[in-house]
Amino acid sequence: DAMVIQNPRYQVTQFGKPVTLSCSQTLNHNVMYWYQQKSSQAPKLLFHYYDKDFNNEADTPDNFQSRRPNTSFCFLDIRSPGLGDAAMYLCATSRKFLDFPLNNEQFFGPGTRLTVL
Amino acid sequence: GQQVMQIPQYQHVQEGEDFTTYCNSSTTLSNIQWYKQRPGGHPVFLIQLVKSGEVKKQKRLTFQFGEAKKNSSLHITATQTTDVGTYFCAGLNAGNNRKLIWGLGTSLAVNP
Numbered sequence: 001d002a003m004v005i006q007n008p009r010y011q012v013t014q015f016g017k018p019v020t021l022s023c024s025q026t027l028n029h030n031v032m033y034w035y036q037q038k039s040s041q042a043p044k045l046l047f048h049y050y051d052k053d054f055n056n057e058a059d060t061p062d063n064f065q066s067r068r069p070n071t072s073f074c075f076l077d078i079r080s081p082g083l084g085d086a087a088m089y090l091c092a093t094s095r096k097f098l099d100f101p102l103n104n105e106q107f108f109g110p111g112t113r114l115t116v117l
Numbered sequence: 118g119q120q121v122m123q124i125p126q127y128q129h130v131q132e133g134e135d136f137t138t139y140c141n142s143s144t145t146l147s148n149i150q151w152y153k154q155r156p157g158g159h160p161v162f163l164i165q166l167v168k169s170g171e172v173k174k175q176k177r178l179t180f181q182f183g184e185a186k187k188n189s190s191l192h193i194t195a196t197q198t199t200d201v202g203t204y205f206c207a208g209l210n211a212g213n214n215r216k217l218i219w220g221l222g223t224s225l226a227v228n229p
């Protein structure tokens with residue numbers, strides 16, 4: 001089945017120790033998103049890739065970076081995790097709205113739960 | 118900035134009672150999407166509304182999009198324990214169709 005895969009599902013890191021979260025998709029979608037979700041809150045968009053066009057949200061900390069080496073893969077790098085970065089990180093994909101105005105819903109991976117000690 | 122307000126934040130019902138959550142955008146939307154997130158899970162797409170005044174049904178769920186394409190609602194008839202979760206609306210801004218603007222969600226608890 002076509003899907004969005006995230007690895008690892010659980011990640012424990014130490015304060016200040018860099019961590020990389022990965023996402024892959026078999027849906028061949030052009031758009032990929034990284035969200036941060038804390039308990040009882042809505043997903044908060046960190047970045048999105050519109051094809052190769054990278055879009056950083058204005059309030060995404062510099063500590064967070066992303067790479068998309070090809071259509072299928074996307075990475076979230078947290079350079080120096082702080083305690084406040086502990087959260088669920090969700091990767092999502094979608095078709096482009098302009099090409100698919102009726103079918104551009106987002107497909108989410110299961111998420112990576114990050115713990116910072 | 119653009120906002121999507123969603124109310125109520127929490128709703129506790131007895132099984133069999135109805136439930137409604139409402140969303141209101143500060144700007145006109147190209148479409149509105151609804152997602153459900155079970156406890157411990159990830160958001161799962163439910164439906165997308167595109168047309169002004171559109172109404173769609175999925176079994177016990179009824180979705181509406183306002184005439185001005187600024188507000189939407191989700192109504193569940195005769196809730197069941199399987200309806201437990203957080204329901205999010207998310208709108209695609211007519212001026213920027215690349216990313217969704219998410220409501221804060223309504224968390225539904227159902228007593229058996």
